[in-house]
Amino acid sequence: MVNSEMISSLTAERLTCARGDRVLFEDLSFRVKTGQALAVEGANGVGKTSLLRLIAGFLIPAAGRLVVQDAGGESHDAEARGKKIGWLGHQDGLKPQLTVAEQLAFWAALYRGTADPGVLAEVGLARQAELPCRYLSAGQKRRLALARLLVSQRPLWLLDEPFAALDSSGQALIAQVMARHCGRGGIIIAATHEPLGLANESLKL
Amino acid sequence: MSPFFTLLARDVRLAARSGGSAFLALSFFALVATLVPLGVGADLRLLARVGGGVLWVGAVLAALLSLDRLFQGDFEDGSLDLIALSPLPLELTALAKMLAHWLSTGAALTLLSPLLALLFNLPPAAILTLFLSLLLGTPAVSAIGAIGASLTLSLKRGGLILPLIILPLLSPAVIFGAGAVSLTLDRLAADGALSLLAAFSAGAVLLSPFAAAASVRLNLGG
Numbered sequence: 001m002v003n004s005e006m007i008s009s010l011t012a013e014r015l016t017c018a019r020g021d022r023v024l025f026e027d028l029s030f031r032v033k034t035g036q037a038l039a040v041e042g043a044n045g046v047g048k049t050s051l052l053r054l055i056a057g058f059l060i061p062a063a064g065r066l067v068v069q070d071a072g073g074e075s076h077d078a079e080a081r082g083k084k085i086g087w088l089g090h091q092d093g094l095k096p097q098l099t100v101a102e103q104l105a106f107w108a109a110l111y112r113g114t115a116d117p118g119v120l121a122e123v124g125l126a127r128q129a130e131l132p133c134r135y136l137s138a139g140q141k142r143r144l145a146l147a148r149l150l151v152s153q154r155p156l157w158l159l160d161e162p163f164a165a166l167d168s169s170g171q172a173l174i175a176q177v178m179a180r181h182c183g184r185g186g187i188i189i190a191a192t193h194e195p196l197g198l199a200n201e202s203l204k205l
Numbered sequence: 206m207s208p209f210f211t212l213l214a215r216d217v218r219l220a221a222r223s224g225g226s227a228f229l230a231l232s233f234f235a236l237v238a239t240l241v242p243l244g245v246g247a248d249l250r251l252l253a254r255v256g257g258g259v260l261w262v263g264a265v266l267a268a269l270l271s272l273d274r275l276f277q278g279d280f281e282d283g284s285l286d287l288i289a290l291s292p293l294p295l296e297l298t299a300l301a302k303m304l305a306h307w308l309s310t311g312a313a314l315t316l317l318s319p320l321l322a323l324l325f326n327l328p329p330a331a332i333l334t335l336f337l338s339l340l341l342g343t344p345a346v347s348a349i350g351a352i353g354a355s356l357t358l359s360l361k362r363g364g365l366i367l368p369l370i371i372l373p374l375l376s377p378a379v380i381f382g383a384g385a386v387s388l389t390l391d392r393l394a395a396d397g398a399l400s401l402l403a404a405f406s407a408g409a410v411l412l413s414p415f416a417a418a419a420s421v422r423l424n425l426g427g
Binding site: 056090112148 | 206208211212215218219222225278279282283284286287288289290291292293425426
């Protein structure tokens with residue numbers, strides 16, 4: 001990761017999120033600094049995914065703002081913020097017809113990241129590289145989505161239920177990958193029901 | 206490879222793989238072009254007269270078959286979120302997708318059309334005009350279709366509404382395209398009709414990425 005792309009902090013100032021007439025949360029403020037992880041907790045339907053989509057810039061806050069502080073100063077622009085985000089949504093975004101290696105090569109090229117073949121070995125999919133994704137289990141798809149997150153080389157990770165569908169070795173893998181990302185100065189915001197296994201802050205919605 | 210061509214190559218590959226849209230569109234086009242002469246009968250003059258129009262309508266409908274999935278597949282499996290966060294602007298994403306759609310349907314249909322034109326007893330000069338008109342006109346089908354596809358991408362049965370939105374907008378392409386073939390049959394110059402068709406296509410390809418991108422943005426927030 002290039003140093004100039006690093007984010008020193010992400011700050012939410014009195015965010016309000018509304019879907020239609022329904023207000024999901026109001027006056028939400030938090031700050032995450034480089035090297036920190038934030039676990040977003042709360043019951044189903046309370047707005048965890050909406051908060052992640054707000055940060056990604058897909059949703060526009062009804063009130064309040066998000067500020068990214070980096071080497072270039074403060075930025076409020078959602079489009080610019082999106083280019084710093086590594087996204088692991090609750091859907092895996094994989095095509096059943098394409099092989100594991102083809103998918104990873106596509107996403108790496110789209111994000112201009114490096115398609116390091118070692119990434120597949122790291123997530124435990126080296127033997128499945130030539131297999132079309134329709135033959136993968138839910139957990140294996142999750143591992144491939146994690147490999148994509150790694151090749152995207154983005155400083156700000158937004159993870160929606162990162163442990164979903166993973167076995168215990170997969171959960172350990174993701175915890176290890178998250179710890180390494182924070183150790184390198186990245187930022188993680190994860191919507192989760194389980195402890196992240198990191199020295200993280202938590203935000204209760 | 207740049208992100209633009211990466212996305213283009215991946216969409217063409219998906220269309221060409223088993224269960225893809227390219228083969229479906231070609232088969233549909235070939236079936237329509239075979240059934241109409243069977244229905245109309247062996248009046249060769251009549252067949253030549255309706256040939257241009259039938260082939261043009263067949264090509265538009267064949268291209269329409271796969272249009273509703275242009276953004277919808279990526280929207281439903283979460284890929285569109287990831288594409289939106291990539292360095293590629295959504296306008297170029299829309300352009301790459303419509304170009305991929307054109308290559309896998311419009312361009313393929315154009316290449317097949319001279320063969321099918323023989324079923325309508327079209328003379329060589331009219332076949333050439335038909336080929337040129339499809340080559341110039343089918344990009345407009347993919348471009349205007351992309352606007353419709355982006356508007357209906359979050360609707361479960363969007364494929365049913367899509368033709369209602371875009372077919373009226375495509376009528377100029379059918380009028381000029383089939384008109385050019387008729388002019389050639391009457392031994393008149395078809396340059397004017399072809400030029401208007403090219404202008405219509407150029408305008409559509411230039412403007413529709415902006416409209417489609419705006420509509421995709423709205424749907425991602427919905």
